[in-house]
């Protein structure tokens with residue numbers, strides 16, 4: 001699952017995911033003191049983010065790979081930021097070091113589901129025989145999702161759970177049947193792969209857009225600025241962090257985290273599931 005072949009397969013669109021719990025008073029929330037800059041106030045009718053913030057950012061890390069624990073987690077801690085880790089249940093890192101994932105929950109991070117076996121189109125080079133999406137039906141997917149969610153519970157994650165579609169694919173079986181209805185039954189939200197700013201007032205919660213994080217620091221920061229300009233939600237999808245595959249370089253990751261810390265009065269950096277819960281609650285009002 002974590003080989004070069006997977007790296008190549010992921011290049012296309014890989015690894016999407018879901019979300020978890022977040023409330024305005026969560027570790028990522030900040031006091032409403034306004035921006036230190038001269039940013040204009042939100043326009044009338046704009047979606048209202050908590051505590052005077054004007055945009056939301058979620059940092060998500062897929063596939064349960066070693067460089068995330070070794071490099072992303074310490075960087076997040078230095079900047080006082082929380083994130084979502086979408087776990088592939090059969091990842092050797094999870095299997096061998098469950099205590100490191102329990103520690104993430106205790107530190108305020110979210111663990112989300114990325115399935116047990118990371119099924120993608122069998123045409124992708126890393127897909128093992130029998131584990132292509134064409135080999136699945138809804139019953140098998142449900143069984144494996146249940147197993148993955150139980151794994152999250154065992155690691156200390158509380159409901160509601162978030163999800164990220166492996167490879168961004170929302171279908172299974174030879175007929176390409178949508179499995180989004182299954183996801184809607186089990187999760188509060190799910191991450192997709194459409195690289196744009198989410199409009200929280202209109203967009204659905206079961207294919208939340210996201211942009212790939214293996215980019216230059218200046219590019220990553222531009223996405224934060226776009227979120228502020230549109231008053232929306234930007235979700236970053238990371239794989240390797242200064243290591244492994246589809247990796248963001250350490251300095252680019254650091255540039256983004258520094259920018260988020262500097263703009264915490266105007267930008268709500270929060271776990272994917274927590275933002276989804278907030279959006280869902282706001283819409284009911």
Ligand SMILES: [Zn+2]
Nearest residue numbers: 015062063166
């Ligand atoms: Zn993935």
